[in-house]
Amino acid sequence: MISLSRFLAVLTKEFIQMRRDRLTFAMMIGIPIMQLILFGYAINTNPRHLPTLVMMGDAGPVSRAVLSGMKNSSYFDFLGTVSGPEEADQALRSGEALFVISIPAGFERRVVRGDRPDLLLTADASDPTAAGGAVGALNAIVSQAVGETLTGPLAGLAQGPPPFSITVHRAFNPAGETATNIVPGLLAIILSMTMVMITAVAIVKETERGTMETLISTPVRPLEVMVGKILPYVLVGYVQTGVFLFAARLLFDVPFDGAVMAFFWGFNLFVIVNLALGFLISTAVRSQMQAMQLSFFTLLPSILLSGFMFPFSGMPGWAQAVGTALPATHFLRITRKVMLKGAGMGDIGGEMLALGIILAVITFIALMRYRQTLD
Amino acid sequence: MTEQKPAVTEEKPIADEGHAQGAEPVIRVEGLTKSFGDKTVVDGFDMSVPRGAIYGFLGPNGSGKTTTIRMMCGLLTPNGGSGTCLGFDIVKQSRQIKERVGYMTQRFSLYEDLTIRENLDFMARMYRLDKRRQRVDAALEDLGLKDRSHQLAGQLSGGWKQRLALGAAMLHEPDLLLLDEPTAGVDPKARRDFWDEIHRLSDRGVTVLVSTHYMDEAVQCDYIAYIAYGKKLIDAPAAKIPEQVGLITYRVEGDHLVELSRELDGKPGVEQIARFGSALHISGMDETELEAAIAPYRNREGVTWQRQRAGLEEVFIHLMAQSFDNFAAPGAKPGESP
Numbered sequence: 147m148i149s150l151s152r153f154l155a156v157l158t159k160e161f162i163q164m165r166r167d168r169l170t171f172a173m174m175i176g177i178p179i180m181q182l183i184l185f186g187y188a189i190n191t192n193p194r195h196l197p198t199l200v201m202m203g204d205a206g207p208v209s210r211a212v213l214s215g216m217k218n219s220s221y222f223d224f225l226g227t228v229s230g231p232e233e234a235d236q237a238l239r240s241g242e243a244l245f246v247i248s249i250p251a252g253f254e255r256r257v258v259r260g261d262r263p264d265l266l267l268t269a270d271a272s273d274p275t276a277a278g279g280a281v282g283a284l285n286a287i288v289s290q291a292v293g294e295t296l297t298g299p300l301a302g303l304a305q306g307p308p309p310f311s312i313t314v315h316r317a318f319n320p321a322g323e324t325a326t327n328i329v330p331g332l333l334a335i336i337l338s339m340t341m342v343m344i345t346a347v348a349i350v351k352e353t354e355r356g357t358m359e360t361l362i363s364t365p366v367r368p369l370e371v372m373v374g375k376i377l378p379y380v381l382v383g384y385v386q387t388g389v390f391l392f393a394a395r396l397l398f399d400v401p402f403d404g405a406v407m408a409f410f411w412g413f414n415l416f417v418i419v420n421l422a423l424g425f426l427i428s429t430a431v432r433s434q435m436q437a438m439q440l441s442f443f444t445l446l447p448s449i450l451l452s453g454f455m456f457p458f459s460g461m462p463g464w465a466q467a468v469g470t471a472l473p474a475t476h477f478l479r480i481t482r483k484v485m486l487k488g489a490g491m492g493d494i495g496g497e498m499l500a501l502g503i504i505l506a507v508i509t510f511i512a513l514m515r516y517r518q519t520l521d
Numbered sequence: 522m523t524e525q526k527p528a529v530t531e532e533k534p535i536a537d538e539g540h541a542q543g544a545e546p547v548i549r550v551e552g553l554t555k556s557f558g559d560k561t562v563v564d565g566f567d568m569s570v571p572r573g574a575i576y577g578f579l580g581p582n583g584s585g586k587t588t589t590i591r592m593m594c595g596l597l598t599p600n601g602g603s604g605t606c607l608g609f610d611i612v613k614q615s616r617q618i619k620e621r622v623g624y625m626t627q628r629f630s631l632y633e634d635l636t637i638r639e640n641l642d643f644m645a646r647m648y649r650l651d652k653r654r655q656r657v658d659a660a661l662e663d664l665g666l667k668d669r670s671h672q673l674a675g676q677l678s679g680g681w682k683q684r685l686a687l688g689a690a691m692l693h694e695p696d697l698l699l700l701d702e703p704t705a706g707v708d709p710k711a712r713r714d715f716w717d718e719i720h721r722l723s724d725r726g727v728t729v730l731v732s733t734h735y736m737d738e739a740v741q742c743d744y745i746a747y748i749a750y751g752k753k754l755i756d757a758p759a760a761k762i763p764e765q766v767g768l769i770t771y772r773v774e775g776d777h778l779v780e781l782s783r784e785l786d787g788k789p790g791v792e793q794i795a796r797f798g799s800a801l802h803i804s805g806m807d808e809t810e811l812e813a814a815i816a817p818y819r820n821r822e823g824v825t826w827q828r829q830r831a832g833l834e835e836v837f838i839h840l841m842a843q844s845f846d847n848f849a850a851p852g853a854k855p856g857e858s859p
Contacts, residue, residue, distance in 0.1 A: 356630040360689075363596060363624040364647035365616055 169431065173439045177446065184450045184465070192279040193460020198222040198245040199237055201230070206254030208292070208309070212265065215291020216247070221280040238270045238317055239487045240496075241479060244277060244459060245269050257309045264313050271316035272486040273327050276457030281314050288312060318486045325398045330481035331454040333390055334474045337383055338420055338448045339441075344379050345424025346437035354433055368513060376421040383417040404484035408491045412480035415501045419473040422508045429515035448474035476500045547572050547697050547728040548593055550604030550611065555588050555597060555751075562588045564751040566602070570730060570744075575723050577742030577759070578732035581841060585751035586732040587627065590699050593730070594622045607697055620648065623690035627701045629682045631689055633675025637666050640674050641689055648693040656692060664688045680711025687718065698722065700731040704738065716741055740833045747840055754840070759833060768831040768839055769811055770804040772797075775824035788814040795838050804835050 164171060200213065216222040225243060228234045234246040248266040256263040267284065269277040289308050319326045352358040361371065394400040402409075423444065431437045449455055451469035458469060469475045476497040483489035483497075548570040555563040563585040570576045578586050591597040593606050595615025603610070609617045631640045641657045650656055661667045664684055674685060683703055690698060700719075704712045716738060723729055731742070739745055745762060747755040757765055773781065778801050782794050785803060790810025795802045805811035819826050 355633065356626065356628045357632055358630075359626045359628075360624075360630040360644075361647075363594065363619060363622075363626070364644070365619045366647050 167436075169436045170439060173443060177443065180443075180446060184447065188451060188461050188465035189456045190460035191275060191456060193276055193457045194220045194279075195223045196221060196244045196276065196280055196459050197225050197242065198247060199225055199234065199243045200227045201234055201246060201248040202227050203249050203251040204253040204255075205249075208254055208257045209249045211291050211294075212249075212288055213247075215287050215294075216284075218291070219283060219287040221283055221287070222247075234268065238268065239483065239489055240493050241270070241483065243270075245280070253310070260309070262308075263310050265310055266313050266315060268315045268317055270318060270487075271320070271322055272318040272482050273453070273457055274316075274319065274322045274324060275327075276459055277316075278322075284312060284314070326400055326486060327482070328454075329394045329398050329400045330485045331452075331478045333387065333394075333481055334416070334452065334478040335445075335449055335454055336386065336390065337417060337477070338474045339445050340386060341379060341383055341417055341420035342424040342427065342444060343438060343441040344382065345376060345421045346427040346431070346441050347434045348379070349375055349425060349428035350431055350434050350437045353428075372425055372512070376418075376425065379421055380414075380417050383413075383420075387413060400485060402485050403488035404493075405490040408489060408494055409480070409484045411491070412477060412484070412494055412498060412501075415498060415505070416473060416477035416480070419501055419505045419508065422505055422512055423473070426508050426512040426515065429512060448472050451475070452478050454478055470500070471504065473501055473504050476504075545572075545608065546570055547574075548604070548606050548730065550593060550602065550606075552602035553589065553592055553599050553604060554601035555585075555592060555599050562751050563592070563599075566748070566751070566753055568746060568753065568756065570728060572728055573723060573726050574743045575719065575729045575731065575741070577739045577745040578730060578748065579734075579739055579745060579837065579840075580732075580748035584749045586748060587701050588751075589748070590624075590701050590730065590732060594618055594624055594699055596624075620693070621695050621697065623693070623695035623698045625683075625686050625690045625698070625700045625703050627703075627705060629674075629679075629686060631674050631682075631686060633673065635674060636671050637661070637674055637677070637685060638670040640685070641692060644689045644692050650693055660688045660692055678711075679707045680714070683707055683711065683715055684718070687715070691722070696727060698727055698729045698731075700729065702732050702734065704733065704735065712738070736834045736837045739837060747837075749840075749843075763831045763833060763836050766831070766836045766839065768804050768806060768836055769808050770802050770829055770831040770835055771811075771815060772827045772829050773801040773803060773824060774799065774827075775821075777823070781818060781821070781824065785814065785818070790814040793835070793839055793842060795835060797834075802835055804831060804839060 217224060228237060237243040238246060246268045250263060253263055269281055271277055316322055427437055427440045431440055447468060451465055452472055452475040480494045480497050483493055546569045548568060551567050553563055553566040566589055580586050592599045593611060595611055595618040598612060606618045607621050638657060641660055645653045645656055661670050677685060704715055719729055733739060742759050745759050746753055755762060782801055785791050785794060790805045790807055791803060791814050792806060793804045
């Protein structure tokens with residue numbers, strides 16, 4: 147016989163427990179709100195204001211018309227000029243610019259002569275989504291701009307087929323494969339997820355089972371505990387990454403063009419940052435369950451704001467600021483640069499510095515909090 | 522019974538009692554105070570533990586026993602007060618104290634997913650002990666766990682877990698053992714064995730501070746401190762406590778004791794009726810009132826009355842009854858513990 151009062155008693159008890167577990171309650175409310183804000187405001191699959199450089203081989207009314215048309219479209223933001231192809235390559239590889247437009251020497255004269263010369267737009271296609279919208283709109287933007295500007299003696303050129311053609315060169319990912327972009331980024335997400343979670347849980351386990359009390363009654367120092375507990379999981383991270391890279395090559399044919407050492411150092415630093423973050427989480431929670439929830443809470447922005455799923459350049463300023471504070475953002479850039487763009491140690495200095503700063507901040511807070519938990 | 526003292530007695534420091542013979546006490550703390558938030562858990566706590574003594578620490582739940590023990594070994598920083606433990610300052614030299622103190626927690630807090638040997642080995646490493654293998658082997662031998670050293674600690678019964686924890690706490694041969702309710706949830710036989718071990722350690726010169734709920738354990742201590750609401754109410758050699766509290770007890774034997782107990786309950790002067798085997802112990806602080814209350818029943822058929830010295834057990838029942846659980850709502854009266 148089903149008893150209504152017994153059922154109600156269980157129901158009431160469940161609500162009381164839900165209310166008492168503040169962190170879980172906060173997560174239940176916080177996660178949907180966070181998702182709503184991130185998906186609603188931060189994510190933009192058709193980003194504008196993409197950083198662009200110009201390689202000026204010639205100057206004149208036609209090239210001016212092209213450039214101003216691109217600028218007015220709001221897809222391209224001109225940062226400045228580069229003097230040669232090496233500089234252009236460097237800017238694309240380091241991520242300073244997403245596009246380089248090259249106006250070849252003698253361009254104006256050949257337009258007037260009716261040679262239909264080529265304009266070259268080199269796009270960083272390692273993230274096909276980011277470049278896609280701008281590239282797709284390019285032809286329309288340019289022909290409209292040219293039509294409006296070419297007046298006087300050149301008006302004749304505005305009629306008929308365009309007086310020049312635009313060649314788009316998709317650097318780093320010529321086929322525009324999504325997998326090529328997603329797979330290296332996925333490594334950052336997988337490591338964020340497992341490393342943070344494993345560490346957070348491993349340490350809370352000591353508190354939950356009461357073994358922390360014995361541990362702190364011995365002369366052991368906080369740093370010894372922290373390093374000793376974290377290091378085994380660094381090895382777990384190595385195994386994960388090895389398996390991952392192997393599978394990425396085998397199944398998706400993802401290249402690995404850059405310096406192995408650059409990847410190696412970036413990877414190590416990132417793993418350490420994640421483990422420190424896991425340690426920090428463990429100092430704030432009381433149970434393994436809460437540790438899982440909080441880890442998930444930090445994972446969500448790592449997926450959405452790091453540039454993994456949606457182009458970083460398309461996000462509003464505040465979202466980019468949050469993204470910059472996330473370790474996954476920087477490691478993701480390292481993996482893409484090294485694997486797809488053939489970057490070396492010199493190209494990832496900025497990311498390494500950012501990871502170093504994040505690590506210092508997290509470690510500082512974690513050690514402070516660990517001391518407090520003794521009291 | 523010379524004079525009647527109230528239960529709340531400020532007693533002379535133990536060092537003056539002659540037992541310690543002027544030796545420097547192992548623990549000496551003064552005015553220890555600890556609050557968590559706005560709740561003061563320990564308030565102005567003084568204590569002096571002579572070398573080699575078994576010092577019992579009694580009090581109801583939440584009275585601050587664990588917090589006090591933790592402050593003494595440097596696990597917690599007091600908000601106020603000062604003291605030394607093994608000659609080291611409890612605030613500034615907690616690391617030195619930790620090296621020399623064996624601490625056993627209320628709840629089993631070794632690793633259940635490590636084997637017995639692995640646990641002992643881990644603790645030996647924590648204290649950076651030399652001749653680790655030898656020491657662990659010796660400890661296993663002492664514990665009688667040599668044959669089971671590869672069993673997971675989590676599979677041990679409650680009594681064995683406590684013995685293992687004690688073995689682990691003794692591995693670095695500390696001069697002072699702090700035991701926080703070591704026998705909670707352990708069967709009586711295992712408890713007796715555990716106490717035999719404590720006496721053995723005490724004979725070897727180890728000082729033991731042990732908190733407990735059990736009165737049969739309290740009576741085995743050389744000294745007893747009784748703490749309630751974070752304040753120390755009594756602190757004296759165990760043998761002197763009944764005299765100090767000044768409880769008067771009559772022992773009643775015979776028939777229909779249940780009925781008698783019901784009739785006496787609530788009479789002025791009758792503060793406590795406790796059953797001891799087949800007898801009733803009726804106690805009160807006020808001699809005149811108690812005598813008056815029991816007078817009508819003294820000549821009852823088939824019942825014998827006998828006045829006797831109050832034992833430690835009655836005294837503690839008395840003390841416990843006076844102090845309710847410290848987590849009870851304010852305004853609750855003594856004796857109304859839930």
